[in-house]
Amino acid sequence: MRRRTRESGGGTQSERLGPAAMSDAAAPFRIAVYDLDRTVLRMPTFTLFLLWAAARSAPWRLLLAPVFLGLLAxxxxxxxxxxxxxxxxxALMLGRRLPAERMARLAADFAAWRVPADxxxxxxxAIARDRAAGYHLLLAxxxxxxxxxxxxxxLGFDACIATRHRRAADGGWLAALxxxxxxxxxxxxxxxxxxxADPQRAAHHMRAYSDHASDAPLFALxxxxxxxGRRGRIAKAARDNGWTLMDFGTG
Structure with a gap:
């Protein structure tokens, strides 16, 4: 971390969701960066989305689920x-080329299902608290x-950073990264x-939230x-690195 503190309490399409929300230009740009899976949402999304989207768009691909599980293994x-x-x-569960309009509908429907429930x-x-305090919300x-x-x-975030995928000439998504x-x-x-990328963000104050020690490089920023989390590797990593441990499983 650039400066350790203790507190209690709770380019591409994906990076252009909304403008920066800072009312005082002289103040540091305040940014709250949230991980997604098992941080904001309880359940990981990758496997769930592929199976759910396959069932919605090409149910026959569910016959390939054992192969998919083999890939995961x-x-x-x-x-x-x-x-x-x-x-x-x-590519296995959705195809190598993903039409943009179909994927947009699937993604919106998936979000409408998961966000209220998970x-x-x-x-x-924490999101409501950071928003009220004037933090720009970034999903990473x-x-x-x-x-x-x-x-x-x-979720009401201002911007999103995610794994990028190639685009076809017609704007469709490709399975390739x-x-x-x-x-x-x-x-x-x-x-x-x-x-x-924005000079207004040069002087900033960052909060970062994640359930996984792999985000130690993000925490360092x-x-x-x-x-x-409450226990296990993340609790040990928090103790070892001076991170504040929080339980998002309760309000």
């Missing part, structure tokens, strides 16, 4: 990286941008890049780092 065993897993899984109470309270996630942006919009998975050091790099 191979990644869990360390046989290949997330950068290899994601495009392979997306936002953790502590996350909802490894989820694919073609559905992460819809979740960010449904555009760059690398937005995870760990890459997520921190993308957030730093986003801040540097922050003035206030909030580790989300």
């Amino acid at each position: 191979g990644h869990a065993l360390g046989l290949y990286s997330r950068d290899a897993l994601k495009p392979a899984a997306i 936002v953790q109470p502590g996350a909802r309270a 996630t490894a989820a694919p941008e073609f559905y992460a942006a819809a979740l960010a919009e449904a 555009d760059g690398t998975n937005c995870y760990g050091p890459e997520k921190a790099r993308r957030v730093a890049e986003w801040l540097a 922050a003035d206030e780092a909030f580790a989300i």
